Amino acid sequence: MSVFVRRSDPHILAAVAALLIWxxxxxxxxxxxxxxxxxxxxxxxxxxxxxxxxxxxxxxxxxxxxxxxxxxxxxxxxxxxxxxxxxxxxxxxxxxxxxxxxxxxxxxxxxxxxxxxxxxxxxxxxxxxxxxxxxxxxxxxxxxxxxxxxxxxxxAGLQSDAGQRMARRAALYYANGYTSGDDTLAGHILAAAGLANIASELGMPAGGSLALETLVMAGPDALITAERFEGHSRSEDILNHGVLRRVAESAARSTTNANWVCGTPHVLSAIEGLRE
Amino acid sequence: MTPRALFTSLSVLLVGLFCASLLIGPAGLGIGESLTALIAGEDDPLALVMQEIRLPRAILGALIGVSLGLAGAAMQGYLRNPLAEPGLIGVSGSAALGAVLALQTGVAASFALALPLSGLAGAVIGVLLILMLAGPRGSSMTLILAGIAISALAGALTALVLNLSPNPFATSEIVFWMMGSLADRSMSHVWLAGPIMLVGWGMISLTARTLDALTLGEDATSALGLSLTATRLWLVLGVAASVGAATSVAGAIGFVGLVVPHLMRPLVGARPARLLWASALGGASMVLAADIAVRLVLPDRDLKLGVLMALVGAPLFLHLIYKTRREFA
CATH class of the missing domain: 3.40.50.1980 (Nitrogenase molybdenum iron protein domain)
Incomplete structure (x- = not known):
């Protein structure tokens, strides 16, 4: 840290001394x-x-x-x-x-x-x-x-050009039919990538369970699902449901990854990934 | 009620509930447009909802109901014991264990019918253990004790396998395997479990004549030239196939096989063979009705089918216990 101080200013001097001690x-x-x-x-x-x-x-x-x-x-x-x-x-x-x-x-x-x-x-x-x-x-x-x-x-650099593309609507869909709303980290990643979240259209700002048939009726332009874990679970079976494959035929499909999980600067890679 | 009138009214009830099951769901669609989309729709969202989400759920509900009702009626007829029920005596539980093992070890993905066949294998072991422990014509007491032991063991092993799974969601699914649910099942589940259930129904129906004769006693049955050994074989395989396949896609749904034959028995004049088809139709209606109720009561929560069935079934079970208590008094 480099601070230039005029000798004549005792207040700043005191402040710097305090800072150094601290x-x-x-x-x-x-x-x-x-x-x-x-x-x-x-x-x-x-x-x-x-x-x-x-x-x-x-x-x-x-x-x-x-x-x-x-x-x-x-x-x-x-x-x-x-x-x-x-x-x-x-x-x-x-x-x-x-x-x-x-x-x-x-x-x-x-x-x-x-x-x-x-x-x-x-x-x-x-x-x-x-x-x-x-x-x-x-x-x-x-x-x-x-x-x-x-x-x-x-x-700030990413968000300056995000506004124009909000016309495309995306659905986040995880195990057990769970979705994330705008007030979540995933929701903010979507918005920064210029995608509108269908969970907010459906009145779920924090996310929650989204019935498969409600998702189909909403007709998203992009479907973002979670990566599957090892071993089998019925909770993740829903991501293999035939109807999701049919929805994905007319929508872009992508999956979330480790960059989506935690609030760290790695979310920038998640946003970049979505834009491509 | 004549058999013909009973058959007609049960069929009408079943068709009505099947249609209701197709028309009720969170998306709140109109009746006319839904049915049009179901039959004629192609590729629009409405048709997808009707054909890929609601239709498989309704079909599976009906198939599973038939399987459980039929299995309950056949076991009660063969063991001549009103408490014999696939869920209660551990057959559903051991079928669930078979299915869970197949899913977690990856065997289920190895060939097309691996999952329902594993459920079947689990169920065969369950039925054989029951027949061994309680014996034909075993008292209600031994049957229930054997059932409790097998259910507890199968439940514990199922929970263990799910706990050991590397999948973080697996542990939370213990409830599903023990309670059963039809939520979000797809056409692929229908194709998976349907054929094996049908084969199971066929085998159980082969036992009908012997079950009727058995009401006169085992000696009379043999005198009529009916083979008890063959009947036992068809019964074991038939019950295991229908319950095993049903459980491997929808979890262990209890009490259907207990409640339905009990409700139907007075209507068919205590004829085991007639009770078979009456319980099959009644079982289908009961599971469909319960699955509709699950969607109406707590639409967002995936209330488990088995919870509802237990709420209906447990009081009836207590009533039966109360009645059989007099046998021992």
């Missing part, structure tokens, strides 16, 4: 052994942590279907997010999502481990906020702020 304290405070037990904090931490600072990520971070940084995660030991196996890593900071099992978090806090929670990011502003929060938590505030600023600039 920064020094932050450096001393910066956690040395950080463990992440949530897929999304895994990725934010891998982006921002200093070498050697992050000692473990969750096992999901290596799963190509949900993690956009699976290759990088191969370089970290993985944990299963159980209080016992996390505690044995002797962390001074544990990163969790807001849906992490409350019992695990309570147990770690009782054992005196600092736990930092990251809420789910559902829009682009929140993604930038999470980057800054992660920077602060890791004692690398400048890096977090820089990543957030870069992401905000990229989003």
């Amino acid at each position: 920064a020094g304290a932050a450096m001393a405070d910066a956690p040395k052994r950080v463990v992440s037990i949530n897929l999304c904090t895994d990725q934010l931490a891998m982006m921002l942590a200093a070498p050697g600072q992050l000692v473990s990520v969750s096992y999901l971070a290596r799963d190509r279907r949900s993690s956009a940084m699976a290759d990088l995660a191969e370089g970290y030991p993985v944990n299963r997010g159980l209080a016992e196996d996390v505690f044995l890593l002797k962390p001074d900071l544990v990163l969790t999502g807001d849906h992490t099992t409350p019992a695990t978090v309570a147990m770690l806090e009782r054992l005196g481990v600092r736990v930092e929670r990251f809420s789910l990011a559902t829009d682009f502003d929140q993604i930038a906020d999470r980057l800054r929060q992660m920077g602060r938590a890791l004692g690398r505030e400048a890096m977090g702020a820089a990543a957030a600023a870069r992401f905000e600039a990229d989003v």
Whole structure:
């Protein structure tokens, strides 16, 4: 950080001194052994942590279907997010999502481990906020702020030409006939790619169950389904239903991937993917 | 009621419920346009909804109802025990286990009929265990105890297999396999399970004469020149084929085989052979009615068919237990 100060201004001088003291304290405070037990904090931490600072990520971070940084995660030991196996890593900071099992978090806090929670990011502003929060938590505030600023600039660049194409209507359709509305991360990815979401036409801003026949009657121009997991499930059977294949004959079909899962700068790749 | 009048009224009821099943759904379509789209429509959304979503659901409902009603009536006739029911005595549960194993190991994808045949194999094991444990003419008590044991074991193994699946959705589907649902089934499921169910019906109908004779006792049956061994074979295979195929596409729907023969028995004058076709038609109507109710009561929630059937069936089951208690008193 470079700051030019005129000698004659005591206020600014005091401010700079305070900042330096604070920064020094932050450096001393910066956690040395950080463990992440949530897929999304895994990725934010891998982006921002200093070498050697992050000692473990969750096992999901290596799963190509949900993690956009699976290759990088191969370089970290993985944990299963159980209080016992996390505690044995002797962390001074544990990163969790807001849906992490409350019992695990309570147990770690009782054992005196600092736990930092990251809420789910559902829009682009929140993604930038999470980057800054992660920077602060890791004692690398400048890096977090820089990543957030870069992401905000990229989003602004993408959105400037998104408006014109909103005429095309897309349907998001997942296992169990679930759909995401405009107020979700997937909804914002659609909008940024210039697609209108049929869930909002049907009055479901947060998403919910969309009956197969309601979907067919809505007649979307694009059908975006989820990638299938290994093994069989009846929940995903619906994605193989003959009627979806028939709908896809007259609509563009694409699938979501790991870039859609977490609120990280990887959503930019999801948007790029949709535009093509 | 004469058999002819009974047959006519049951058929009219079935056709009515089948049409109602086609006309009720979340999309809220008009009656005239729906039926036109069903018969003449091509490629427009309305025709897709009618032909690919509602028609298979209604057909499967009817086929599964026939299978379960028929299997219940045949087992009750053969065991001469009003409590014999595929769901209750673990045949549906073991069929579900067979189907789940086939799906999770990938066997189901290996050849066309692998899934219903695995359900059939599971059901054969279930029926054979019941016949072995409870024996022909076993008391209600042994039959129910054997049934509880087999249901519990099959249920636990099904849950285990689903828990071990790498698929994150599989665990939440334990409910489906134990309760059954017709939601979002497609024509491919009809083609998969339909033929095997039909074969099963054929085998069960071969047992009709012997079942009638059995009301006079086993000696009288043999004296009439009817083979009990052959009957047992057709019964086991027939019940397993119809219940196994039905369960492998729609999960274990309980109580149909208990409730329907019980309702039909007074109408057919306690003739087991006549009870077979009456229960088949009645079973189809009952499953269709339950599936319509599921869509009307909680349209967005995929309320399980088995939940509704249990709500109707359990009180009747208690009534039967109460009646049979007197046998032991």
